[in-house]
Amino acid sequence: MDKIKIKIENLYKIFGRNSKNSIPLVEDGMTKDELLEKKGHVLGLNNINMNIEESIVYVVMGLSGSGKSTLIRHINRLIDPTAGKILVDEQDITQLNPQELNEFRKNKTGMVFQRFGLLPHYNILDNVTFGLDIKKIEKTISQQKALEWIKKVGLDGYEKRFPQELSGGMQQRVGLARALTNDPEILLMDEAFSALDPLIRKDMQDILIDLQQDLKKTIVFITHDLDEALKLGDKIAILKDGVLDQEGTAIDILLDPKTDYVRRFVEDVNRSRVIKAKNIMEEQSLINPELLNGQKLQVEENLVIERFIDKVISQKPSLIEVLKHGKPVGFITPDRLSSILIK
Amino acid sequence: MINFLIEFPALPREFLRDLKKTIDNGFKEFSRSYGDTIESFFYPLLKILVFVENLLLITPWPIFIGVIALLGYWATRSYKLVIGVIAALFCVGLFGMWENTMETTAIILISTLVSILIGIPLGILMSKSDRTQSIITPVLDFMQTLPPFVYLIPVVMLLGIGKVPGLIAVVIYAVPPVVRLTNLGIREVDSEIIEAAESFGATPRQKLYKVQIPLAMPTIFAGINQTIMMALAMVIIASMIGVKGLGLEVLRSITNQYLAIGLLNGIAIVVIAIIFDRISQAYGKRVQQHRQGGHH
Numbered sequence: 001m002d003k004i005k006i007k008i009e010n011l012y013k014i015f016g017r018n019s020k021n022s023i024p025l026v027e028d029g030m031t032k033d034e035l036l037e038k039k040g041h042v043l044g045l046n047n048i049n050m051n052i053e054e055s056i057v058y059v060v061m062g063l064s065g066s067g068k069s070t071l072i073r074h075i076n077r078l079i080d081p082t083a084g085k086i087l088v089d090e091q092d093i094t095q096l097n098p099q100e101l102n103e104f105r106k107n108k109t110g111m112v113f114q115r116f117g118l119l120p121h122y123n124i125l126d127n128v129t130f131g132l133d134i135k136k137i138e139k140t141i142s143q144q145k146a147l148e149w150i151k152k153v154g155l156d157g158y159e160k161r162f163p164q165e166l167s168g169g170m171q172q173r174v175g176l177a178r179a180l181t182n183d184p185e186i187l188l189m190d191e192a193f194s195a196l197d198p199l200i201r202k203d204m205q206d207i208l209i210d211l212q213q214d215l216k217k218t219i220v221f222i223t224h225d226l227d228e229a230l231k232l233g234d235k236i237a238i239l240k241d242g243v244l245d246q247e248g249t250a251i252d253i254l255l256d257p258k259t260d261y262v263r264r265f266v267e268d269v270n271r272s273r274v275i276k277a278k279n280i281m282e283e284q285s286l287i288n289p290e291l292l293n294g295q296k297l298q299v300e301e302n303l304v305i306e307r308f309i310d311k312v313i314s315q316k317p318s319l320i321e322v323l324k325h326g327k328p329v330g331f332i333t334p335d336r337l338s339s340i341l342i343k
Numbered sequence: 344m345i346n347f348l349i350e351f352p353a354l355p356r357e358f359l360r361d362l363k364k365t366i367d368n369g370f371k372e373f374s375r376s377y378g379d380t381i382e383s384f385f386y387p388l389l390k391i392l393v394f395v396e397n398l399l400l401i402t403p404w405p406i407f408i409g410v411i412a413l414l415g416y417w418a419t420r421s422y423k424l425v426i427g428v429i430a431a432l433f434c435v436g437l438f439g440m441w442e443n444t445m446e447t448t449a450i451i452l453i454s455t456l457v458s459i460l461i462g463i464p465l466g467i468l469m470s471k472s473d474r475t476q477s478i479i480t481p482v483l484d485f486m487q488t489l490p491p492f493v494y495l496i497p498v499v500m501l502l503g504i505g506k507v508p509g510l511i512a513v514v515i516y517a518v519p520p521v522v523r524l525t526n527l528g529i530r531e532v533d534s535e536i537i538e539a540a541e542s543f544g545a546t547p548r549q550k551l552y553k554v555q556i557p558l559a560m561p562t563i564f565a566g567i568n569q570t571i572m573m574a575l576a577m578v579i580i581a582s583m584i585g586v587k588g589l590g591l592e593v594l595r596s597i598t599n600q601y602l603a604i605g606l607l608n609g610i611a612i613v614v615i616a617i618i619f620d621r622i623s624q625a626y627g628k629r630v631q632q633h634r635q636g637g638h639h
Contacts, residue, residue, distance in 0.1 A: 073538075076542055078538050078541060101544075102545075105543060105544035106543065106544035107544075109542065110543075111538075111539065111543075113538065113539055115535050117539030118536070118539075119536060119554060130540075130543060130553075134540075134543045134544055134549055135544070182543065
């Protein structure tokens with residue numbers, strides 16, 4: 001088991017005056033609507049428990065009003081919880097005083113915002129050095145680091161431009177570069193790509209995936225888009241009305257939705273585009289030995305079903321052999337494949 | 344019974360007389376014991392005011408016009424405005440109002456400066472908490488609606504007649520807009536930008552200087568602009584308590600029914616108003632230039 005980077009324990013957020021008094025009511029099962037009617041309090045998050053492992057992309061998905069943006073703001077305490085603990089590297093950050101909190105934010109977390117949150121009066125370079133300026137890092141050093149990141153996100157030449165002169169996609173690259181220049185261990189992304197056009201959004205997702213290959217940051221990513229969640233998330237949590245509905249890998253969620261809400265969400269997903277060979281392969285011991293001797297189709301483990309289904313149809317193999325670096329690591333029977341696609 | 348309805352049941356005459364007497368005597372007592380202290384407190388302000396007045400008066404008129412024209416050009420980049428400014432100031436001098444105009448300019452400059460020095464910090468304070476805002480807002484409302492003649496009285500009782508009491512009266516009248524708009528400007532800053540600054544661990548001070556004030560600047564400048572205009576309006580009234588300049592001439596022409604003098608001095612005040620207004624507005628726009636342009 002990988003190291004837990006962020007641990008959220010029994011987290012409640014209730015908005016309103018003296019909202020602490022409402023915690024016992026919610027614990028006793030009062031619903032969001034009842035609470036609003038009886039006390040005038042808005043239940044934001046209801047008993048959230050999460051373990052976020054180091055170096056993974058953890059996607060929190062939910063529709064508007066599900067509390068996902070509230071949740072991510074607890075991790076750097078832009079919002080304070082009503083009750084519960086948030087442990088980052090085993091340190092309870094809800095106990096930090098303002099100075100300690102600022103140190104924590106400077107050193108551990110970086111955040112990317114839905115509407116970018118860039119400083120309109122600073123040029124791109126000054127925007128990207130902002131985090132280091134706050135840390136009072138010398139200009140020559142901070143600018144050098146900023147230029148590296150500006151280049152990595154593909155914006156070299158734009159250093160002296162102002163945010164308003166850039167398109168939305170470019171502005172969000174600035175937002176990403178700004179967060180990464182600080183070299184945080186945790187990257188918080190609040191609907192970071194939701195405001196972008198579909199094509200640009202796809203580009204940004206690819207940039208993030210590429211960067212993450214080397215960076216191995218712990219990324220908490222908020223989205224309302226299931227396709228985005230499935231594409232980016234090593235783990236996905238689905239939030240509904242402030243309650244954590246289901247947590248698991250993309251495949252867990254797709255193949256085994258635990259609630260009606262999640263089921264309705266995943267109904268329309270094109271599974272063949274999301275599920276990779278390695279996600280559904282089985283060990284040799286589980287395979288009928290007769291099939292092993294028949295005709296085999298070899299596929300690379302990271303191929304999504306869509307990319308090899310045509311060969312399965314045309315060649316009609318008795319077994320699909322999954323390869324990793326050219327070596328077999330598992331098998332998929334045609335029956336299993338069709339059951340997964342048809343289910 | 345009918346009497347009761349026709350005549351308002353006021354408090355007894357003796358009571359009211361005693362009440363007024365007590366308040367008046369109390370304030371007189373206060374100004375007798377503290378007047379000198381307060382006056383010496385404001386002494387530096389008098390020195391600065393006199394210095395600026397003298398500076399403007401000894402500056403040769405072509406230089407003054409030149410400086411204002413340059414300022415105008417720097418702020419607006421418009422030759423039309425520059426020509427207008429030169430012509431207007433030239434006419435003011437031609438009609439013999441140069442000295443009065445300089446005195447009025449001096450007091451406007453200083454009272455605007457004092458208003459900014461008081462107003463911006465107060466506005467910042469107000470933006471920091473809703474409680475402070477809810478205390479200061481009614482005070483500002485009160486200051487702006489109380490007829491200016493009324494608060495001239497305690498100022499005169501305390502400090503007598505002269506430049507400083509006049510200046511204080513002008514500042515009291517002119518400070519509210521810059522306070523209000525500083526507060527508004529800071530509160531209007533996009534919450535996501537504030538969150539972004541906080542997410543990087545910015546202290547409240549860093550947030551204020553790096554984000555809030557720069558982004559509130561256009562609004563703050565709108566406030567400064569209004570403050571200047573209010574100061575110009577008040578300078579006429581303040582001439583009743585010893586402020587010299589164009590206002591005094593207007594006041595004189597009211598009491599003596601000199602239509603021409605009144606009109607000329609009034610127009611000179613308009614000239615100053617327009618010059619100050621255009622330059623400060625153009626500068627305010629300049630501050631927010633980064634907002635313009637750009638495609639999406």
